[in-house]
Every structure is written in C-alpha cells, then in structure tokens.
Amino acid sequence: MTIFNPSKQKTNNRFIISIIMVALLGGGLIVFEYSTLAAMRAEQSELKKNIELAQVKNAEFKKELYTITSANKLEETALVNNLILERSPQYFTYQE
Numbered sequence: 001m002t003i004f005n006p007s008k009q010k011t012n013n014r015f016i017i018s019i020i021m022v023a024l025l026g027g028g029l030i031v032f033e034y035s036t037l038a039a040m041r042a043e044q045s046e047l048k049k050n051i052e053l054a055q056v057k058n059a060e061f062k063k064e065l066y067t068i069t070s071a072n073k074l075e076e077t078a079l080v081n082n083l084i085l086e087r088s089p090q091y092f093t094y095q096e
Contacts, residue, residue, distance in 0.1 A: 067073065078085070 077083075
C-alpha cells in the first residue's frame with residue numbers, strides 16, 4: 001500500500017505550477033518579441049522605400065537647379081535682359 005505524505009505532495013504541486021507558469025510567461029514573451037520584430041521589419045522596409053523616393057526627388061531637384069544655374073542659361077538670360085559682364089564690379093557700401 002502506498003502512503004502519500006501531504007507535505008511532499010504540496011511542494012511537488014507548487015514546483016509543477018511554477019514550471020508551467022515560467023513556460024507560459026516565456027512563450028508569451030517570445031510571441032511578443034516576434035510580433036515586435038515583424039512590425040519593425042515592416043517599418044524598416046517602408047522607411048527604405050521613403051528614403052529611395054526622397055533620393056529620387058533630390059536628384060530631380062538638383063538636376064533642375066543645375067539646369068537653371070548653368071553658365072549657358074545665365075548668359076542667355078543676361079543677353080535677353082541687356083546685362084553686361086563687368087570685370088571689376090563696385091558694390092554698394094553703407095557709410096555712416
């Protein structure tokens with residue numbers, strides 16, 4: 001005949017319950033971390049796309065700026081507006 005000692009059984013139950021709780025908490029933590037990781041990866045890919053679009057727009061703006069300020073374009077604008085190129089220009093000065 002087997003006799004159970006109640007004090008030993010109580011400790012075994014507490015031990016098993018604590019192991020189950022640790023396993024559940026660990027599993028929950030793993031699921032939470034994976035969810036966070038997946039969200040960060042999605043955000044990273046979206047940010048990469050935004051960066052690429054910004055770089056393309058920046059290149060277009062630079063091209064437009066360089067086209068507007070090219071030497072040939074400036075000379076044409078000067079001729080149209082009857083401007084002349086001075087070798088030694090005298091700038092306005094403020095005198096007190």
